[in-house]
Amino acid sequence: MPKPYSAMMDEINGRLKGKVGDDRAKEIRLLLKEIQFDVGDYRKIKDKLRRELKEIETVEQAKKASRKTGHTKKETPQFVVIGAANSGKSTLINNLCGTDFLVADYPYTTTEPQYGALKHDKVNFQLVELPAIYEGCWDGDKSHLAIIHSTDCLLILGRSIKDFKLVLAELKKNNIHVKSERMEDGFIQTNPRTIPAFIVYDKKLEVMLSTGLKMVSNEDLETVRNTMVEVTKPVRIFTMDSFNKIEDFPIVFFKDQLTIKDVTKKIGKGKVEIFKDAIVLEGGSNGRRKRVGISYELADGDVVHLTFNK
Numbered sequence: 001m002p003k004p005y006s007a008m009m010d011e012i013n014g015r016l017k018g019k020v021g022d023d024r025a026k027e028i029r030l031l032l033k034e035i036q037f038d039v040g041d042y043r044k045i046k047d048k049l050r051r052e053l054k055e056i057e058t059v060e061q062a063k064k065a066s067r068k069t070g071h072t073k074k075e076t077p078q079f080v081v082i083g084a085a086n087s088g089k090s091t092l093i094n095n096l097c098g099t100d101f102l103v104a105d106y107p108y109t110t111t112e113p114q115y116g117a118l119k120h121d122k123v124n125f126q127l128v129e130l131p132a133i134y135e136g137c138w139d140g141d142k143s144h145l146a147i148i149h150s151t152d153c154l155l156i157l158g159r160s161i162k163d164f165k166l167v168l169a170e171l172k173k174n175n176i177h178v179k180s181e182r183m184e185d186g187f188i189q190t191n192p193r194t195i196p197a198f199i200v201y202d203k204k205l206e207v208m209l210s211t212g213l214k215m216v217s218n219e220d221l222e223t224v225r226n227t228m229v230e231v232t233k234p235v236r237i238f239t240m241d242s243f244n245k246i247e248d249f250p251i252v253f254f255k256d257q258l259t260i261k262d263v264t265k266k267i268g269k270g271k272v273e274i275f276k277d278a279i280v281l282e283g284g285s286n287g288r289r290k291r292v293g294i295s296y297e298l299a300d301g302d303v304v305h306l307t308f309n310k
């Protein structure tokens with residue numbers, strides 16, 4: 001005799017309680033096998049379980065894929081902008097990127113992620129607005145959580161301490177930790193996930209938070225842009241031709257201990273094998289000029305000219 005709907009939901013909720021990630025997926029697969037009927041209420045329950053399973057699989061796949069990549073080669077760090085409803089996410093992105101997202105007085109205006117781009121200090125950034133965060137917002141649908149998992153940085157917005165507490169609690173609940181700047185090696189995707197982040201607050205915020213994260217007022221857009229640079233710590237390397245002409249746009253790296261070898265690799269496949277030597281202008285066009293080898297360590301703003309054998 002099949003169980004009634006409510007009894008079945010109780011059993012399912014009991015069995016899934018406290019289970020997350022792969023464990024939860026495993027239990028759902030078991031449940032799907034065990035529930036033999038696939039009509040009426042059973043169909044509804046199974047569809048719900050199938051949907052959730054798919055969402056969990058999406059997140060887990062994103063996690064695994066990002067773990068495999070290790071060092072990212074990207075030149076455009078992505079900031080996901082998160083915050084409670086009406087915390088000014090769309091307004092901030094519009095102001096920073098010159099986009100035209102819908103800004104509205106009523107909450108939950110943004111139901112799909114929205115994208116914007118900006119360039120500051122010769123670094124490109126991508127901004128993504130996620131729909132408003134509320135308590136338990138990622139308990140069911142995991143697709144937005146997957147976006148957070150695979151992003152490089154977070155920009156956390158709020159108008160009150162309550163807003164921030166909510167966002168920080170939801171992140172914590174979902175095993176996402178925040179830190180004040182990127183990892184030494186770039187935007188490495190760790191497990192559990194630690195993401196560089198900073199906070200943008202409304203000037204009316206009465207007290208400060210002690211999160212260890214940088215905090216910037218939403219009225220000070222220039223500082224918001226500068227903080228995006230500080231958090232991601234770009235190493236901008238300018239190349240120079242044989243006539244001492246320096247390129248306007250740098251090659252941008254996001255890792256510490258960058259060497260001439262990294263730049264050589266970036267310039268082309270097989271270039272490391274034919275590398276001869278390099279001229280470096282330390283810190284820019286007026287910097288000290290020196291001839292260096294392939295393992296020479298570069299710093300932000302250095303100018304290089306590479307020479308190859310052949």
Ligand SMILES: Nc1nc2c(ncn2[C@@H]2O[C@H](COP(=O)(O)OP(=O)(O)O)[C@@H](O)[C@H]2O)c(=O)[nH]1
Pocket residue numbers: 083084085086087088089090091092102103104105107108109110132202218
């Ligand atoms: N007081 C105040 N209102 C703001 C600020 N930023 C946006 N708003 C207003 O708050 C409402 C929601 O803004 P919106 O950018 O759509 O917030 P979102 O839901 O987080 O994307 C709109 O009426 C905005 O005009 C701010 O910094 N301070």
Ligand SMILES: [Mg+2]
Pocket residue numbers: 089090091102103109110129
């Ligand atoms: Mg919005």
